[in-house]
Amino acid sequence: MSIALVRGIRSTRPGFAELMQTQAAANADTSLSVAAASDDISIRAQVAPEFDAAYYLECNEDVRLSSMDPFEHFLLHGAAELRNPNAWFDIGFYVRNNADVVDADVNPFWHYLTRGKREGRRPARQHQAERATLAQARPPIDRWVGAPPDDAHRHTLNTLRDLVADQLSHTSGLTLSVSHDRYTHSVGGVQILVSDEQMAFNRRNETYLHIAPAAARLMLVCPGQAGVGREQFLIHLTIDGIYSGLTSYDDLIQVFAELAPDMPRVRRFVVHCLLGHQVDPLIVLYSSLRLAAAVFWINDYEAICVGYNLLRNNVAFCGGPPAGSLACRICIYGDDRQDHLAQLGRLFSAVPFHVVAPSHAALAVWCAAARLPHVSVQVHEYAMVRCTAVRHSLIGATQRGTPDNPVRIAFVGYATPNKGWPAFAQIAAAISGLDCYRLFHFTAMPTEAPLPGVEVVLTKVGPNTRGAMIDALVAASIDLVLVLSTWPETFCLVAYEAVASGADVIALPESGNVADMVLASGRGLVLSDTASVVEFFTSEAAVKYVRMCGDQGSPMGHLESRGMTATLVIPDAPLGVAPDAPPAMAAPTAA
Amino acid sequence: MTGVCCYTSFTYAYLGRARTLLVTLREAHPDWTVCAVVIDEPPPGEPNAELLAGFDVVLRLDDLSIPRARAWLFKHDIVEACTAVKAAAMLHLMEAGYATIIYLDPDIAVFHPLDNILAALDHAAIVLTPHQTSPNRNFRVMQDNELASLRFGAYNLGIIAVRNNGLGRSFAEWWAAQLHRACYDDTATGLFTDQRYIDLVPGLFDGVMIMRDPGCNVASWNLSTRRLAIGADGGIRVNDAPLRFMHFTKINSVGDVMIDRYAGDSIEVFELWSWYRRQVAREQPTTIAEDYWHYGAFSNGVTIPREIRLLYRESRDHRAAFDNPFDANGPFYAWLSQVQETPLTVDAMSAPRSG
Structure with missing residues (x-):
């Protein structure tokens, strides 16, 4: 094995073909x-x-x-x-x-x-996993992903007015936050971030009003669009982390208009995700808050394409080429992209957005491919690892990689192609005969097709259990977490949780902020491709690497939210209110 | 004479493919006239005009000045029939006054514009694309590719571009005569539909240009030497040249196996393959069965087995005696019913159709 055992490096490995040339x-x-x-x-x-x-x-x-x-x-x-x-x-x-x-x-x-x-x-068939993904790829319009719950409380205009008025009577600020689902009811990166943001504002005695489409969809919605029914005009309302029920854009707009005199001085309009929403009512909602600007988070690349990971046909990173290009023509997102961008163009023309990226990698993609008017762009990280201890040869690191004490390798999160599950499956198959390794899958829900030889650990991270994944990784004494995304992750909380647990991360060069974090922190390796990762394990270089990590020690601790919009600093352009309204943005708090 | 006319020949089972060609051709060349040569009749209740909406010109068998057209057509299976009319249609379009005539197979999709073909016709009268434009070194790969070309023809007749001038017309007339006489899948006698004849063209005619651009006619038979890539600009390139058109031959059958074998590690080939499947499914009316062909059956719906076509094709007497052999109420069918050991029923006559 020729790989240099130095943490936090980019390594060029020979490919699979060379591995095969042994016989x-x-x-x-x-x-x-x-x-x-x-x-x-x-x-x-x-x-x-x-x-x-x-x-x-x-x-x-x-x-x-x-x-x-x-x-x-x-x-x-x-x-x-x-x-x-x-x-x-x-x-x-x-x-x-x-x-x-x-x-x-x-x-x-x-x-x-x-x-x-x-x-x-x-x-064997080339690109087995990608071709399976290709075979299942469908345009977003064909992929309805949810309907409103039958038993959800439906506000009347009066109950909504009373509810909002009551909130406004005792708050020092109001944030209207927009994302694609009820962040308190599902588990995922954006949901955690929205939750962190809500709690940060609540700590300042400010109200956090969140709306999500009642019927989730993977694209923006227009009246008259095929398949758009009455439920698409309904939205979920969550106030300060407590689900309140269903209302409509129109009712909320009317209540905001009626209660305008009672609005607090500090107000914000924050967009985390637009999928499933309608642009025009959002523009009116923004206007009803009478603000001078708003915040748009690059949590994914929906501002560039309705295929928000920029994975062409769900298999290859495209970088967001010009809409209407041949690449878009052959992509499952191509047909919907033009309309998607037209709607976004309307939104960004009507709402002056300060655009915020959680990483330089995400910002680079935005700058290269987004063509939307905006007021400013900046990087504001979601979270940081606060180290409180050092993980040292806890279980005899020098003996790690033996049948009695195997190297612990984990995949964390949902088993989806865009997070590198097919590559993990390939690796799991390749090392299934090696007893120096033990494989884990940490997930909020079991996969439909669990991999043989991979232990499933059900772990759910929620607003009140933010450290659950780190705790689970520590409890299983995980050495290496594989984050094999093949597109530029905007942040990837999983990679940070891995590092906070004392594990190192194995990543691919095209993984955006994951690779950047690994290289900057020295906590892992960026290997050139999946075949190199396979060889890293089959050659047992991974064993040597983990033993070296054990000898050197790995800082560990917890993940600390940086407050999202609550701690955002907008240089030279405070998020004020319109000239005829009182100032809207509180003095920014440094991260 | 002005303008470019691009035509394709197909039956309704290939309408989804032909419409995909139409849509992609319109993107690349909105000013071209697109002509459909349809060797079929629609299923009952399917209006022709709706099925063929979008094509500027529609030519049918009876438009092609073929003497005793039904009797002639009966000699051909579906692939032979669709290829046999190509030269006659070319002559028809020359008569109509188009300056440039380009034939494209219905299972081709156009990506970047075909400007290089047009540029070549500034100096040449005929443009051909070889199946292979760079040699394979591995014998097994040669067996699938170069050796197959020795059997089926060096040039792929998924495309042929011809200038409407003296040289072009001279070629078209010669080609039409050959195809009228024998356009058969009969490699034992050195024929393969319209394609083997074209091996002679560079020797027989002046003004022939062999287009070796790797972006032209990309298909399973040349993927072993062509590397497909999609750039950050959204363009699709083949060996660093723009992908002009791709030939999706035998998708859902042997084409899939060949793609498996020769796409290399290019996921882009599979993306294109997958896109083409989706596109064809979108464009193909669900009401038309995938093996539908009006001329694949006698007028009573009984499928015409290949051996009966061969019988008719090879017998001058039969051809002379029976003017419309498709007619189930006619003398040929009556004669067949008498001489066949097995009665002419739908079951007995439902042998798989060639093509």
């Missing part, structure tokens, strides 16, 4: 039958080094329950039954694509090792 190709007589091949000593010798017994047993319960040797089973039965000999050779794919191998009636794996590889034949 000498040999001429072979393809007229041998499977049965004959199994009796041939040289054929056994050729196949055995590449056969993964642990993988085979893991995938074949009947073999596991029998007393038969897995290698013998593969030679005598498994190959003919198209059972894979290891994680990287897809015997079914090989047979489907090589009719001559079928005609020759030989063990396909033996054929690949001795002839196919030399002849340039593929051992």
Whole structure:
């Protein structure tokens, strides 16, 4: 293993192809039958080094329950039954694509090792995971993601007026916050951030009024749009972290207008996510607050494309090319992007936004691709790791990476492609036979297809359990967290939680703020691609790395919110109110 | 003579593909005339005008000045029929006065404009694109590609561009004569529909330009040497040249296997493949079965097996005696019903149709 064991570096690793070039190709007589091949000593010798017994047993319960040797089973039965000999050779794919191998009636794996590889034949379908994602990719208009709950309380205009009036009677400030769902009812990065922001304002005795679309959608909504029904004009109302019920844009606009004289001097309009909302009522709501400016957070890249991760067809980072480009034409988000950008253009023209990015990586993407008018841009990080201790060789780090004390590797979060789950699955398959590792998946909900050999730890982070993920990672003594996003993450709380737990992070170069954080903090490695990550583990360089980390020690602690909008400093342009209204933005508080 | 006319030939089962070609061609060349050559009749209740909306010109079998057109058509399976009319349609469009005529297969989609084809016709009369433009070194890859070209033709007839001048017309007349005589999938006798003839064209005619631009006619048969990439500017490039048009041959069948084999590590190829599937599904009327072809059956709906087409094709007497062999009430069908060992029923005659 040639990798330099220095933390926080960008490493260039040889690719998967080199990893595969370990088995000498040999001429072979393809007229041998499977049965004959199994009796041939040289054929056994050729196949055995590449056969993964642990993988085979893991995938074949009947073999596991029998007393038969897995290698013998593969030679005598498994190959003919198209059972894979290891994680990287897809015997079914090989047979489907090589009719001559079928005609020759030989063990396909033996054929690949001795002839196919030399002849340039593929051992498995290229881009298996990405192609599965591609096959499932649908335009956002086809993906309804939720309807309002049947039992939600529906405010009348009177009850809403009374509720808001009561709030305004005893508050020193009002923030109207906009995002895509009820942040108190679901778990995720934006929800946590909104919650942090709400609590920061509440600590200052300011009211935090949050609205989310009643029927969640993955795109902006227009009256008359296909599939838009009455429920799309309803919004969830949450006040100071307590869900209040359903209302409508129109009722809220009317209540704001009626209560204008009672509005506190300090008022804000903050946008965290627009998906599922309608632009025009939001413009009116902003106007009804009579502000001079508002705040738009780059929590994702929805201001550039309705595909808010900028993953073209959900598989490749696109950088937000010009709308109408060929890249957009072939993308599932392309058809909706033009209209999406037109609506955003209306919003940003009507509302002077101070644009805030949680990282320089996010800001760079915005500056390169967003074409929206704005007042200012700046970086304001969501959170920072406050270190309170050092994790040192807690469990005998020098012995880490043994069957009794394996290196603990984790994937944290939902098992989605954009967070690198397919790459994690690939790695899990590749190291399934290595007992120097133990794999974990920390998630708020179980996946539909859990990976064999990966322990699931259900962990939910909420407003009152902000440290739950860090605690869980510490409890499992996780050494390495894999954050294998293939697009520029705007921040990625998971990476920070990993570091706060004392773990190091393994990331890819294109992961935006994750790679930047790893390089800046020296807490992990940025490897060139998934194949390099696989090799990092299969070569057991990961074991050496973790032992080195144990020797050096890893600062650990907790994650501290930086207050979001509550601590935002707007240089030379305070978020004031319109000239005919009292000042709206409190004196900014330094982070 | 002015203007460019681009035409394609298809049946209604390929309408989704042809409409995808139309949409992408309009994006690249909004000023071109687009012509549909339709060798089919719509299913009952499907109005032709609606199905073919958007095409500037529609030509049908009877528009192509083919003597005894029904009898001639009966000799062809669906692929042979759609290719056999290409030269006749080219002559028709030359007569109509277009200065440049470009044929594109219905399973092609256009991306960047075809300006290089037009530029080539400033100096040449005929533009051809070879299946392969750079050699493969691996014999197995050669078997799939170069050796297949030796059987099916060196130039892919998914595209042919011709200038409406003396040289161009001379070529079109020669090509039309060959296709009228024999446009068959019969590689044993050295024919493959309209395509093998074209191997002779650089030798027979002046003014032939062999277009080797890697952005032209990208398909499974040349992906082994062409690298597709999508840039930050949103452009799609092939070996650093703009992707002009891609040929989505045999999608959902052997084309998928070839893409699996030769797309390399390019996820972009699979993205394009996936986009094309979505696009065709969007453009194809759900009311038309994927194996629908009006001329694939006798007038009573009984499928015409290939062996009966071959029988008719190879017998001068039959061709002379039976003017409309599709007619289930006519003498050819009656004669067949008498001589067939197996009665002519829908079941007995429902052998898979070629093409």
